[in-house]
Amino acid sequence: MAEVRITGLHKRYGAFHAVRGIDLDIRDGEFTVLVGPSGCGKSTLLRTIAGLEESSEGTIEIGGEVVNDFRPRDRDVAMVFQDYALYPHMSVAKNIGFGLKARKMPKPEVEARVAEAARMLGITPLLGRFPRQLSGGQRQRVAIGRAIVRNPRIFLFDEPLSNLDAQLRDEMRGEIKRLHQAIATTMIYVTHDQIEAMTLADRIVLMRDGVIEQQGTPLDLFERPGSTFVAGFLGSPRMSFLPGTLTLGGSAAAIRLADVLLPVAPGRKLNGATDGQKVLLGLRPEHLTRAHAARPAQGTFRYDATIDLLQPTGSRSYATFRLAGAPVMAELQAHDVSRPGERLPIDINMNRASIFDVKTERAI
Amino acid sequence: MPVVARARRRKRRSVPIGRILLLGFFLVFVLWPLYWMFNTSIKPSDDYLTVPPVWFPTAPTLVHYKAALFAYRGLDGLINSLIISLSATVLSALFGTLMAYSLARYNTGGQHLSFWVLSQRFLPPIGIVLPVFLIYRGVGLYDTHIGLIIAYTVFTLPVSVWMMFAYFRGMPKSMEEAALVDGCTRWEAFWRVAVPLAAPGIVAAAVFAFIACWTEFFFALILTSRTAFTLPTVFRAFIGFQGAQYGEAAALAIVSLVPSIALGVLAQRHLVRGLTLGAVRG
Amino acid sequence: MQHTATISRMKAAGAPPRLSAFAQWADRHFKWLLVAPAVLLILALSIYPLLFSMVVSFINYDFQVPGHAFVGVKNYERVVFDPVARWSLVLTACLSGLSVAIEFVLGLLVALTMVRSFPGRGVIMSILIVPLFISPVIVGQAWTLLLQRPFGPTNYILTQLLGQEVTIGWMTESPWLYVSLIIADVWQWTPFMFVILLAGLTAISPNLYEAAELDSVNAWQAFWAITVPHLGPMMLLALTFRLLDAIRMFDTIFIMTGGGPGTQTYTASYYLYTVGFTQFHLSQATAGSWLFLIFTALVVMLLVRRLLKAEPV
Numbered sequence: 030m031a032e033v034r035i036t037g038l039h040k041r042y043g044a045f046h047a048v049r050g051i052d053l054d055i056r057d058g059e060f061t062v063l064v065g066p067s068g069c070g071k072s073t074l075l076r077t078i079a080g081l082e083e084s085s086e087g088t089i090e091i092g093g094e095v096v097n098d099f100r101p102r103d104r105d106v107a108m109v110f111q112d113y114a115l116y117p118h119m120s121v122a123k124n125i126g127f128g129l130k131a132r133k134m135p136k137p138e139v140e141a142r143v144a145e146a147a148r149m150l151g152i153t154p155l156l157g158r159f160p161r162q163l164s165g166g167q168r169q170r171v172a173i174g175r176a177i178v179r180n181p182r183i184f185l186f187d188e189p190l191s192n193l194d195a196q197l198r199d200e201m202r203g204e205i206k207r208l209h210q211a212i213a214t215t216m217i218y219v220t221h222d223q224i225e226a227m228t229l230a231d232r233i234v235l236m237r238d239g240v241i242e243q244q245g246t247p248l249d250l251f252e253r254p255g256s257t258f259v260a261g262f263l264g265s266p267r268m269s270f271l272p273g274t275l276t277l278g279g280s281a282a283a284i285r286l287a288d289v290l291l292p293v294a295p296g297r298k299l300n301g302a303t304d305g306q307k308v309l310l311g312l313r314p315e316h317l318t319r320a321h322a323a324r325p326a327q328g329t330f331r332y333d334a335t336i337d338l339l340q341p342t343g344s345r346s347y348a349t350f351r352l353a354g355a356p357v358m359a360e361l362q363a364h365d366v367s368r369p370g371e372r373l374p375i376d377i378n379m380n381r382a383s384i385f386d387v388k389t390e391r392a393i
Numbered sequence: 394m395p396v397v398a399r400a401r402r403r404k405r406r407s408v409p410i411g412r413i414l415l416l417g418f419f420l421v422f423v424l425w426p427l428y429w430m431f432n433t434s435i436k437p438s439d440d441y442l443t444v445p446p447v448w449f450p451t452a453p454t455l456v457h458y459k460a461a462l463f464a465y466r467g468l469d470g471l472i473n474s475l476i477i478s479l480s481a482t483v484l485s486a487l488f489g490t491l492m493a494y495s496l497a498r499y500n501t502g503g504q505h506l507s508f509w510v511l512s513q514r515f516l517p518p519i520g521i522v523l524p525v526f527l528i529y530r531g532v533g534l535y536d537t538h539i540g541l542i543i544a545y546t547v548f549t550l551p552v553s554v555w556m557m558f559a560y561f562r563g564m565p566k567s568m569e570e571a572a573l574v575d576g577c578t579r580w581e582a583f584w585r586v587a588v589p590l591a592a593p594g595i596v597a598a599a600v601f602a603f604i605a606c607w608t609e610f611f612f613a614l615i616l617t618s619r620t621a622f623t624l625p626t627v628f629r630a631f632i633g634f635q636g637a638q639y640g641e642a643a644a645l646a647i648v649s650l651v652p653s654i655a656l657g658v659l660a661q662r663h664l665v666r667g668l669t670l671g672a673v674r675g
Numbered sequence: 676m677q678h679t680a681t682i683s684r685m686k687a688a689g690a691p692p693r694l695s696a697f698a699q700w701a702d703r704h705f706k707w708l709l710v711a712p713a714v715l716l717i718l719a720l721s722i723y724p725l726l727f728s729m730v731v732s733f734i735n736y737d738f739q740v741p742g743h744a745f746v747g748v749k750n751y752e753r754v755v756f757d758p759v760a761r762w763s764l765v766l767t768a769c770l771s772g773l774s775v776a777i778e779f780v781l782g783l784l785v786a787l788t789m790v791r792s793f794p795g796r797g798v799i800m801s802i803l804i805v806p807l808f809i810s811p812v813i814v815g816q817a818w819t820l821l822l823q824r825p826f827g828p829t830n831y832i833l834t835q836l837l838g839q840e841v842t843i844g845w846m847t848e849s850p851w852l853y854v855s856l857i858i859a860d861v862w863q864w865t866p867f868m869f870v871i872l873l874a875g876l877t878a879i880s881p882n883l884y885e886a887a888e889l890d891s892v893n894a895w896q897a898f899w900a901i902t903v904p905h906l907g908p909m910m911l912l913a914l915t916f917r918l919l920d921a922i923r924m925f926d927t928i929f930i931m932t933g934g935g936p937g938t939q940t941y942t943a944s945y946y947l948y949t950v951g952f953t954q955f956h957l958s959q960a961t962a963g964s965w966l967f968l969i970f971t972a973l974v975v976m977l978l979v980r981r982l983l984k985a986e987p988v
Contacts, residue, residue, distance in 0.1 A: 128576050128688070131691050134688065151680055178685065180684055181687070207682070211684075212684040419781070426821055488712045513717055515975050517922070517971050524961065528724060610811060639820055658805070664804060665871060672912060
């Protein structure tokens with residue numbers, strides 16, 4: 030049980046600057062997911078918290094104590110690795126008890142704890158086996174068992190699910206979430222998978238090129254992305270970006286996309302925006318629905334679309350059409366649309382739309 | 394694909410007579426000296442000069458083995474060789490593994506240190522052995538077991554280090570990292586996780602170190618005389634006697650080559666790594 | 676985390692016990708402690724002797740001449756102007772060059788016959804590598820048994836095969852004694868080439884050859900177009916390693932010819948050995964060994980640099 034505070038953290042490998050100035054506060058018991066494309070420094074950050082990498086600059090505090098000079102063993106954290114890193118020459122029981130043995134814990138207590146951890150994870154029958162005799166999911170459980178048996182101050186996960194097949198991945202994701210709900214220990218989880226990030230996190234820390242691009246609750250990041258990068262990274266299918274011009278003149282603000290003028294939702298703040306500013310309008314597929322009501326709702330813009338491309342998934346159909354020349358995807362009910370070429374009235378929910386500056390790619 | 398199938402069939406059809414002949418010739422070439430040596434070792438001395446030679450001894454005898462081992466002190470050489478080779482092997486594998494781990498995991502000394510060790514492998518022994526001889530005489534290590542054990546340890550170290558270096562490089566390091574996070578010191582992560590996992594590599598490195606020591610002649614010739622002499626140096630006794638002791642020489646040779654060949658063939662899987670200092674994976 | 680199992684938090688195990696001051700120190704300097712024994716041993720028994728021999732090569736250190744006076748480059752002069760020394764260097768180059776060339780060709784041929792698997796391949800493999808595990812002294816002894824006149828059966832076999840009396844002094848007559856030395860070396864070290872080249876050959880994807888066959892390329896063309904370029908780094912590696920060992924040639928000569936007749940089979944190592952240990956001109960021998968070392972270093976630099984550039988597979 031501990032909070033983590035990272036201040037001004039840098040990590041350089043020779044000329045390569047992997048982590049460039051990270052400030053991050055993680056509350057006690059919080060599930061934090063570090064997410065970002067490969068090479069963004071998220072794994073390096075995690076390994077620096079574990080003590081497996083030395084920081085080049087900055088401090089790491091765990092439970093109010095600066096641990097920069099602590100060995101990994103003295104930090105009282107546990108880590109689950111991408112390849113599970115089970116000790117192949119030890120049985121499952123020995124694997125789980127290894128950390129306790131390193132703490133010189135008396136044998137009977139080690140055995141009791143191992144048995145308890147195995148019971149919780151449902152792997153009691155496997156205790157006598159060796160890692161090579163286990164399936165991927167079972168190895169994953171053993172790796173988690175190795176962590177919970179110690180009840181460390183922090184759990185660190187380094188892409189723990191990426192070696193599993195899709196179905197098992199969904200299952201284990203749920204179990205990790207359940208684990209966190211039950212024991213409420215601080216967890217820091219690295220992944221490149223935005224779905225894992227969205228489903229698991231209390232807080233997402235989205236990283237790019239060694240810095241934090243944006244952090245907040247999953248819904249925060251999803252609904253109010255701070256940049257086109259965040260908006261594009263979270264959500265599948267991706268957000269559509271439409272280039273246009275902001276017009277502030279007159280009574281209401283609007284965005285002009287070629288020949289179409291979309292009014293900005295009333296009451297939406299446009300901080301620092303200027304008239305004639307080049308912007309990108311960001312629309313997620315679920316911001317666009319088929320119009321059923323006679324009149325569009327407040328903040329909604331109706332457009333007659335001709336469907337170019339239709340991708341049915343069963344429950345929903347993703348329909349692509351052109352809005353002022355740029356492709357936009359809408360998420361429709363399966364029965365809303367039947368074939369490409371169809372003309373439909375589409376309601377665009379401008380209340381939820383994002384607006385970004387073209388040059389800085391920052392949200393307005 | 395029919396074309397491929399036809400090509401394959403054509404390959405099968407042409408009986409590789411040339412290949413069989415070449416391989417057969419080479420096999421005979423390899424086996425013939427070994428057979429002749431064995432033949433000589435069990436042949437009575439009277440059969441040496443017959444024309445035609447005795448291809449299969451009709452009255453095999455062990456008399457040469459007895460003479461080689463006792464009259465020519467072959468047994469003493471054998472025991473010395475065992476003591477010296479085994480000790481040097483243990484030290485070489487131990488120190489080699491320690492150093493290789495540090496080079497592979499901590500990149501100690503950068504490239505310079507590892508290449509410095511490698512360069513030792515290519516020093517001509519004659520350049521080293523002269524001064525070592527003078528130093529050994531000065532400090533009383535000349536003709537001692539310990540002296541030769543140290544010399545052999547150093548002379549097999551480059552191979553041990555490089556073989557194990559390649560082995561550790563090929564091993565994922567996450568298990569050692571897991572051990573560190575689990576509460577181990579670096580030494581414990583090395584000793585309790587890395588070493589057990591590298592055991593096959595260590596055994597292979599040890600086998601090649603042992604064979605190198607067991608077959609070594611030059612250092613032994615110069616650094617030992619009547620006390621710590623090893624098996625290969627016993628063959629000096631048979632030089633220039635124009636055949637009178639061929640049975641003994643052959644018998645001693647047979648005794649000496651059995652252990653190293655047995656070990657070598659057992660460690661065959663690692664042979665390529667051993668010969669190329671880990672540069673090529675087998 | 677079986678759905679029925681309740682998960683609850685265990686008592687915290689905490690951090691492991693604190694390390695003693697010594698353990699902390701050892702953990703901090705772990706990487707240097709690991710290399711220390713090996714480095715110290717090499718320093719003591721390789722670097723220190725080399726420096727020591729550097730000193731010896733410039734002073735008088737001769738069991739027949741008392742005193743250790745500084746003599747400048749006199750020891751080096753003695754070696755350089757000794758015709759036997761020069762002869763031994765030429766012979767070393769010729770013998771090692773020729774042996775390695777034969778071993779390479781023969782090793783490659785045998786490797787080519789062994790690439791594809793066939794019944795008995797494993798056993799044949801085990802037999803072919805046997806010479807690598809035998810002391811060169813014993814190899815010399817084995818060939819002595821075969822070649823030495825009048826006991827060895829070789830002349831008898833040749834007489835029967837050729838149908839005329841063969842009486843070659845394999846260990847005494849030039850050029851046959853060179854042939855004998857080369858045969859012994861080839862016997863012992865062809866497997867070295869064979870093993871490395873075979874490893875290289877098996878690493879080449881068979882798809883390449885199948886593609887070549889589809890393009891109706893014949894075996895000879897495929898060898899030059901596919902095998903040679905892919906095997907290049909491996910060939911260089913095998914040649915480099917072997918050549919650097921071949922120029923040390925000593926053991927078989929010691930057993931088979933004793934450097935004789937006269938000084939006809941003196942290699943560099945054998946020459947330096949006789950100067951140092953039968954004539955006891957130790958400072959002259961160290962001077963010579965330094966020259967030989969420099970000569971070797973040149974070869975190493977030349978070959979190893981190319982090797983590193985080629986990056987073996």
